Amino acid sequence: MIEISVIIPVYNAAEFLEKAVKSAAYFDEVKEIILAEDQSTDHSLEICRRLLSEIPKVKLFQHPNGENRGAGASRNLGIDHATSDFIAFLDADDYYLPNRFDAEKKLFSNPAIEGVFGAIGTEYLTEKGKQEFQSKFKEVSLSTVNYPAEGKEVFRGLLSLTPEVFGTSFHLNSLTIRKLSLDRHHIRFNESLRVHQDTELIMRLAYHCYLKTGIIDEAIAVRGIHDDNRITKIIKYTPQYNQRQLLLWKSMYNWALSNRISPEYKKRIYLIYKSFDLSLKDGLIKYGCIFLELLKNPEIAKTKYRFTYYNR
Incomplete structure (x- = not known):
């Protein structure tokens, strides 16, 4: 038992x-x-x-x-x-x-x-x-x-x-x-x-x-x-909600960097983290379209929304 x-x-x-x-x-x-x-x-x-x-x-x-x-x-x-x-x-x-x-x-x-x-x-x-x-x-x-x-x-x-x-x-x-x-x-x-x-x-x-x-x-x-x-x-897509999500995914990204996980995983975590970061910095409260584009086609989304993924 x-x-x-x-x-x-x-x-x-x-x-x-x-x-x-x-x-x-x-x-x-x-x-x-x-x-x-x-x-x-x-x-x-x-x-x-x-x-x-x-x-x-x-x-x-x-x-x-x-x-x-x-x-x-x-x-x-x-x-x-x-x-x-x-x-x-x-x-x-x-x-x-x-x-x-x-x-x-x-x-x-x-x-x-x-x-x-x-x-x-x-x-x-x-x-x-x-x-x-x-x-x-x-x-x-x-x-x-x-x-x-x-x-x-x-x-x-x-x-x-x-x-x-x-x-x-x-x-x-x-x-x-x-x-x-x-x-x-x-x-x-x-x-x-x-x-x-x-x-x-x-x-x-x-x-x-x-x-x-x-x-x-x-x-x-x-x-x-x-x-x-x-x-x-919780009310989704509000600054408070996005701020909490940002803290979560920032923590995950720091973990990914410190553990040197595979680039595929690190990249995905970074994209999710960055989508919440952008939603607060740019005032994009309801950022759902950006979030989905980041996940489905990150290469296009990075160009469209003008941020860079640093492979480190």
């Missing part, structure tokens, strides 16, 4: 936390549930302490002096304290389904597979959250990739370098990864990113580690949509 540490960053999630924890405690494979409390301003810490006393699997950690350091730092805190061979993540307002680790139990018998990921569902917890979400995004009952993949095909798919559209990301709640792989490749969340640190970590994992799709045609976890979700506050 595989042994899993589930890491839950906790910030102002008092209303949902108990359901999340109990959904993880259900599994025999889950040996510990690490609550990384991040100086909540509601009574989340009180609930954490109660769950610590009631559920033997629960462990509670806080940052030094009880500081607030963000979701990335809280997940890193959990990783550093994890004692199991495998690590899974769960947001405090989400929950696992009974099939959460069905694929992992089979696939991790192959030592070459370092990580497994699947699909998640969506549940509307408040009417306002539902309206905000549906006004900004397409109705998505299942967040998943489009076809099975493994190894470098996952990384290429996330960068839209595959002939068939794979999907731009998958949800962190669906990922299970070997702790040894995180440590071997020195992979942790980028704490300087207050948002999108999960996407950035997934991209780096897909490059450094051998990932494989698990269950992608049905949900293995559920994302809760409510009034205070960050995702419901």
